[in-house]
Amino acid sequence: MGASESVTRGRELIVEKPMTAALVFIGVVLLLDMLRQLLTGELAISGMLGLIKDGLMRGLVIGLAGIGLSMTYSILNFANFAHGDYITAGAFSGWSVTYLIAGGFGAEANIGSLALVGAGGSVFGGALGVNIVNTPLAVLAGLIVAGSLTIGLALFIDRFMFKPIRDAGGIPLLITSIGVAFALRYLILFVFDSSTRGTTDAGTVPDIRPLVLDGTVPLTLHDGFLVVVAGGLMLGVHFLLQRTKLGKAMRAMSDDESLARITGIPTERVIRSTWIIGGGLTGIAGYMFVLWKGTLSWNDGWLLLLLIFAAVILGGIGSVYGAILGGLVIGLTASTAVIWIPSGFARAAAFVVMILVLVARPQGLFSGRSTA
Amino acid sequence: MTDESTPSDATPDAASSGFEPDGGATTSAATDVTLYEDSILSVRDLDAGYGDLQILTDVDMDVNDEEYVTIVGPNGAGKSTVMKSVFGLTSHMGGTVQFETNDITTMRPEDIIHLGLGYVPQNDNVFGTLTVRENLEMGAYILEDVPQDSLNEVFERFPILEERQTQKAGTLSGGQQQMLAMGRALMLDPELLLLDEPSAGLAPDLVAEMFDKIDEINDAGTAILMVEQNAKEALRRCDRGYVLVDGKNRYEDEGTTLLNDPQVRQDFLGG
Structure with a gap:
């Protein structure tokens, strides 16, 4: 292809798809600016890799939690705004158990303080030495409880809140879910108080610091544990959807619910399984998020929910694979945005990217609809 | 042809004691043809409809074992509504529907399917995002395992489905989707298959093929109740036909008799 031909094609792109052309232009400018920063030493290569790692980790959490949101959207046809507070509920319940076990059920601190995850600064995770190496049992038990309790919570709320209005359509369900979100969030606030607590003994988490050209990129065991847990669960969901009878029925139902019913698929049972799988993943995502970042607060899930929605919409709402990919893109954007803009705007950058991608590809990265 | 042991774990097997279909007892309001000795x-x-809107009034209909029955009539006569009502997809307003020994009048589709009754709706009748094979597997969802014999039979009957089994159903042509929908319903080897306009939207050369397939399915022992827009061809091939007008029975007779009836020809078959 000759130079003149590329120019012509470039001109065609500008004329036919001005928005896409503008996006490409902005992308090129940002890339050049990043190169400039790297060359002038304003930005260290190791620093950039650190940001990318951070973004991928965040992306895994967002993706894992996004699977549940996307699943319930595709099968129940409503956006569940309480999803963020399922994350928080999972995190608090799991960490309560982790504190209790790590604190020897009252041996090392007041049992009530342990159960309330050190409300009011009464116990600190650091003092209990909580991490995957020192207290593996406490962490695993917390992980399991976070998953199971969130399953129970999701089933309970579905049974008493969503099921009675299942046939009323997406909007009443959505509004109900906003109410559920508030109720849950303030219940958690009431019980556990509003303090942000440090949950892990971050200093003693084993890490490796590989040297990359101009500095080190720390990789901790908690990073590794998150990759293993999130990656494993995502593979599990893929296997479930593609290979198992239940997974195929879930895809069938998200494709066409009335046809599924005619075919003899027990739709209520599939809905229950969807809450079980989605709820479990969400609770585990909440627990892992806290283990990874080392702090826990009553509105963690709510704040994360906005990014999860961005990820799910970006990936093509209703698609599980889209949620995973969208999660990684949003996570990466939110953390690498600080290369160009002040960190206070990093979250906004994630939404800007979402909007820009949707301008170029309105159906999302994976064109919606299928749970597949 | 299935025996009585078709999936019946969830069958509310009521009234299994006394019911013996007997021709003399049936009363058809529309005609005096009594051919239901094996209904x-x-x-x-x-009486049935959607919401508060009543579509069907006093409809009587029978299908005998292994029989091939068609419903014809003008647009809006309620032909498809009869099918949907039998399968529990409309609002029931009166009357009864009996399938073999079960009263299915107010049963839900997911329960009816356990009794050996299959339904192929007219439009959007495949799961487009699932593969051809997965669609067929869904047809046998109520069974513990995918019945290999039924799957092989379906593949034998519709070789194109075997060829395309790993392809997404949404990528199939209209005719192939229709075959897939029928294949999915046949996975449970039903006693009676309800077909809602199987030739709708098919190219003319495929219509004949589709009717041949239906003949084959019927010859293998499955009773058919079919709604068809393509009335002449349907009546030519079926055993018995019903003409439905304004949600009521108008005529009922052997297919060829209806086809040759001057009144029916003029009113409903375009002369």
């Missing part, structure tokens, strides 16, 4: 489906005085 497996009997619809009596059925």
Whole structure:
């Protein structure tokens, strides 16, 4: 292809798809600016890799939690705004158990303080030495409880809140879910108080610091544990959807619910399984998020929910694979945005990217609809 | 042809004691043709519709074991509504529907399918995002395992489905989707298959093929109740036909008799 031909094609792109052309232009400018920063030493290569790692980790959490949101959207046809507070509920319940076990059920601190995850600064995770190496049992038990309790919570709320209005359509369900979100969030606030607590003994988490050209990129065991847990669960969901009878029925139902019913698929049972799988993943995502970042607060899930929605919409709402990919893109954007803009705007950058991608590809990265 | 042991774990097997379909007892309001000595489906005085809107009034209909029955009539006559009502997809307003020994009048589709009754809706009748094979597997969802014999039979009957089994159903042509929908319903080896306009939207050369396939399915022992827009061809091939007008029975007779009836020809078959 000759130079003149590329120019012509470039001109065609500008004329036919001005928005896409503008996006490409902005992308090129940002890339050049990043190169400039790297060359002038304003930005260290190791620093950039650190940001990318951070973004991928965040992306895994967002993706894992996004699977549940996307699943319930595709099968129940409503956006569940309480999803963020399922994350928080999972995190608090799991960490309560982790504190209790790590604190020897009252041996090392007041049992009530342990159960309330050190409300009011009464116990600190650091003092209990909580991490995957020192207290593996406490962490695993917390992980399991976070998953199971969130399953129970999701089933309970579905049974008493969503099921009675299942046939009323997406909007009443959505509004109900906003109410559920508030109720849950303030219940958690009431019980556990509003303090942000440090949950892990971050200093003693084993890490490796590989040297990359101009500095080190720390990789901790908690990073590794998150990759293993999130990656494993995502593979599990893929296997479930593609290979198992239940997974195929879930895809069938998200494709066409009335046809599924005619075919003899027990739709209520599939809905229950969807809450079980989605709820479990969400609770585990909440627990892992806290283990990874080392702090826990009553509105963690709510704040994360906005990014999860961005990820799910970006990936093509209703698609599980889209949620995973969208999660990684949003996570990466939110953390690498600080290369160009002040960190206070990093979250906004994630939404800007979402909007820009949707301008170029309105159906999302994976064109919606299928749970597949 | 299935025996009585078709999936019946969830079958509310009521009234299994006394019911013996007997021709003399059936009363058809529309005509005096009494050919129901072996009736497996009997619809009596059925009133049904959607929401508050009543479409069917006092509809009577029978299908005998292994029989091939068609419903024809003008647009809006309620032909498809009869099918949907039998399968529990409309609002029931009166009358009864009996399938073999079960009263299925107010049963839900997911329960009816356990009894050996299959339904192929007219439009959007495949799961487009699932593969051809997965669609067929879904047809046998209520069974513990995918019945390999039924799957092989379906593949034998519709070789194109075997060829395309790993392809997404949404990428199939209209005719192939229709075959897939039928194949999916046949996975449970039903006693009676309800077909809603199987030739709708097919190219003319495929219509004949589709009717041949239906003949084959019927010859293998499955009773058919079919709604068809393509009335002449349907009546030529079926055993018995019903003409439905304004949600009521108008005529009922052997297919060829209806086809040759001057009144029916003029009113409903375009002369």
